[in-house]
Amino acid sequence: MMYATTGRGRAGRGRVRAAAGALCLLAGALSAAAASGGSPAAALTPPVSLTADDLTTWQTNGIVWSMAASDAGVVYTGGTFSTVRPPDAAPGTSERPAVNFAAFDAATGAPTGCSLSFTLSSGTATVRALALSPDQKTLYVGGQFGSVSGVGVSNIAAIDTASCTPRKDFKVSVSATVRALAVTADTVYLGGDFNTVAGQTRNKFAAVTTGAALKPWKANADEIGRAVELTPDRKHVLLGGNFFKVNGTTSHALAVVDATTGAVTKSYPAGFIPNTSTVQDLTTDATGFYTANEGTGGGVFDGRIALDLSDFEQRWRDTCLGATQAVLVHDGVLYSGSHAHDCATMGEFPNQPRKHLLAQSVDDPKLLPWFPDTNDGIGEPVGPRVMAQTDKGGHHYLWVGGEFTTVNGSAQQGLTRFADGPDTGAPWVPNVTLSTLTPGKVVVDWQTSFDTDDGELTYRIYKDGASTPVHTTTGYSLFWDRPQLSWTDTDVAPGETHSYRISASDGTNTSAKSTAVSATVASAAQKYPAKVLADGASLYWRYDEAASTLAGDSSGGRDNGFVRNSPTRRVTPAAVAGPSTAIGLNGSTQYVYSNERHPQPARFSVETWIRTTSTKGGKIVGFGSLTMQNSTQYDKHVYMRDDGRLVFGVKSGSARTVTTPAAYNNGAWHHVVATQGPGGMALYVDGQLRASNALYTGNEKYDGYWRVGGDNLNGWPSRPTSDFFAGQIDETAVYPTALSSSQISAHYALRTAG
Structure with a gap:
């Protein structure tokens, strides 16, 4: 069901029902889906039944610690505060007294007469x-x-x-x-x-x-x-x-x-429950009970535990780090308030900035696609502290209180609420890249989008400005896992130029179409990328995109790169001949990491091209345990020393490295390949073996991400001044094998082949 909106501020404020508009929109969506041969995504991804769109709600000037919601739709709140104020009102304005207690209408978010x-x-x-x-x-x-x-x-x-x-x-x-x-x-x-x-x-x-x-x-x-x-x-x-x-x-x-x-x-x-952890909150449903846990110090448990009421034994537990303060069950989903920042141990997002509201099935700890967010706020600060729920006017409402001062990026203190509709938030606009490596084909790749309350999204591809999509498909994505999707257009001819745009829809809301991206269809195969692909690259970033967060994977896989902190795009001349560009990095904050988390590679090759005049060195390519922060485990990397010499290192008991005798910070493009396999470690530059060690065939065991342009180098020999590389990088590829010297020299020889 769709609703019209009135008023100002975040979507969802002052809504009234518009059923006729909803029916028209639904009919249009179904017609479009039928025309494109696909079926639309659902507005919410089951079992989630609440949107992530926060509703207009009065605020407090302090911390909300407690809540209770009546069947009549009154939400009572208590805490450490002295006033409440309207939505959008700045602290100190339009306030009315409310000394540690206030009552609100669940459906409007406004105070009741109870004071x-x-x-x-x-x-x-x-x-x-x-x-x-x-x-x-x-x-x-x-x-x-x-x-x-x-x-x-x-x-x-x-x-x-x-x-x-x-x-x-x-x-x-x-x-x-x-x-x-x-x-x-x-x-x-x-x-x-x-x-x-x-x-x-x-x-x-x-x-x-x-x-x-x-x-x-x-x-x-x-x-x-x-x-x-x-x-x-x-x-x-x-x-x-x-x-x-x-x-x-x-x-x-x-x-x-x-x-x-x-x-x-x-x-x-x-x-x-470890001695360093406590239980902050408890909730039940018909068959189970659930704990919210907070820990301090080493060996803590910060997540949630589900236990069966039949025998009081554990059903499941998650191991996210980031103290959980509140838990609540609705329609088979456990909603929680925490400041989760690392859920890698349970196969979810790695250590990164905090997420404060999560959802899980009562039967499974896997995170569901529901990610509204607050900030940490005041007090300790930890963000949300308490939850309550009730029904009114045909809708279900989830209220959240705590220390936060923002909700979904907008100013909102102490209180917020969510409902079972309407869903008003559109997915992010997709990031799109094109490649035409072989005659008669244009490959359209895109980074899947993100929606705060929908995992399964529908994508529609529009060609040459047409209003009807040429292809429709669906894909599943989460904020930390946005795999690449691909479609190949064969209705093209060599020499023709075609443009493409893509939209993402959750079934109710549709993003804007992406900026049009054009490509001229190849008349002959590009020899360098053809050789990279023929030799089995499992990740291949060519950096041909315009400004976006995407480094498209041309290997045919789904392991696109996330580009961080807006490096320079479309740098020319590129490292190899043909219609290609490179990426420029600033040496301090900019880098690229892989979408997929990979197990330890027993054997591997990393290949890239570099150009720099830097005297501060930096990591060029490597394997690390984290994505949005410097890794805590890191090896299988190539870095440049301050003097321009290149080092290839792995952890095998301790740091094992090989170093080139020459420097490569002379402003020219250089081809760099590092391999490890049964024959040990080898480092090639410009098609030639420059350093090797046959003794070390193993590396450190951990799950991690491929990173280009920067990561931790603490503890490594001849650590450069900077952990981040300043210069240009192009044509990065990773292989699940140790490339042979003949393969590597052949790649280098093709640098001038169009």
Whole structure:
């Protein structure tokens, strides 16, 4: 369903239904798909059922720590803040008082009439926990505060939701901060920093009646309680926190206890969650429960664990790094708030700038294509801290609170929300490159796009300015994995010039068409690239694209390069004859890395052309563990020393290198090939063997990425002044074999062949 939009700011603000327009758009999309022979992608990629488009929402001037959402569509928020302000309002403008508490309409994002003030006579008051009674008549509030709108309390309070006033009949003295609450029809379970409740010993966890009487239930812990959650059958209470023991039983960070007595039903031994990690949040669905984990120091566990309610045993766990603060389940998807920055150990994105909102199936830890984002924000800072959900007006809403000050790149503090529609964000415009290496063919390659809530996208290719696509296909991509797609146009003749544009669609939203790219169809095969391909290149970047983030892979594979920090494109003259260009790098920030992560190559060849006059050296080509940062593991590389000599190095026990006797920073193009195989290491320049070592046939074992133009060189012999290469690079190829000297000399000899 599509919706019209009104107002200003980010898409999604002030939407009203436009069903007629939706039907017209859907009909048009289906007609276009039928005409091009393809079927459109779905608007959202199942099982994801929420868009990544943030909706207009009021803001706070501080941190939101807690939320509770009513069935009536009211979202209660608590934290450490003093005012709220409208969407798009700058801090300090248009503010209204909201002392550590505010209530909002789930569907509009605007405040309701419910206003309360949580204060403390000395120190900073904060609201850390909110929970509604099953009948929705009472909102229980925990934190560090001594008064609610003038009514004296002690770190816990009960609010009558109909009148939005504190219940004066609910008085319980809690000795320290309450961080977690869970409520049944007759019991309030609480967790936190306290050691006494109602004057009696209760270490970190306790239970009181809804009439404020302390219950005999005991689940005494030795460290802070951070999460309390009831199982759906109300027979057990799930506990999370910093603790190492519950009721004297060893169980670190997580425990399952009896809801009536507090006796430990299931403990988790040392190591299940490392001692350096804690449980920050818990949530359940009909069959499982899920943990949000945060760690500090070495050997931490920062990800999420799914456990079965039938036996309380682990179903799966992910090993992303970046402390998880909040978890919530909707329609079979576990949504989480964290600052994940490295999920490589579970086959997902490598270490890079933080991502704060993720989604996974409740049955599988693999990340799903849902990537709205915040920043870290204020406070610690870690970004999102809490989530809540509810339905209103026929839509489902996911609310997120925390420390953030931006959402999806725009200013937005403390609060944001997402819904099941409309999906208004279009995919990125595809990056396109053309090649015509053989007569009668134009190969159209493009880097798949990215959409924040859709993995499967539909691509349409338009030829020579036509309005009807000549080819339609689909492809799956994520922000860190955007594999190359390809289509070959054979309806061309030698000497003709043709142009191509491509759009990407999620089924509802379509990107703009890419800038037109033209090619003149070859009349004869280009000899140099033909030889590279014939000798088995598994990656071949020719750098013929205009300004974009793409280095197209001409090997016939999908391993396109990501070009970082806008190097100079279309540099001429190129290294080899023919219609080709090179890429220019600045020696400080610019480089290219492969889309695909590769296992350790047992044997390999790397080949490229270089031209430079630099006296600061730099890495030319190599294998590294990271993409958007300097790698922590790095070898299988060729680098230039400050004096212009070339070094080929691998890790085989320690750093093993061979070095050319001559320098190659004389401003001329030079052909560089490094090989390793059963015959050891060899380094060729301009078709000739310049250095070798037959002893070392192995290299360091790790999964990594091919990188061109720069990466870490710390610890390597004769480390140059710069880890990044300043100069021009062209015709980079990687082979899964050690090329022979005759193959290499043949490549060099073809440099002038058109």
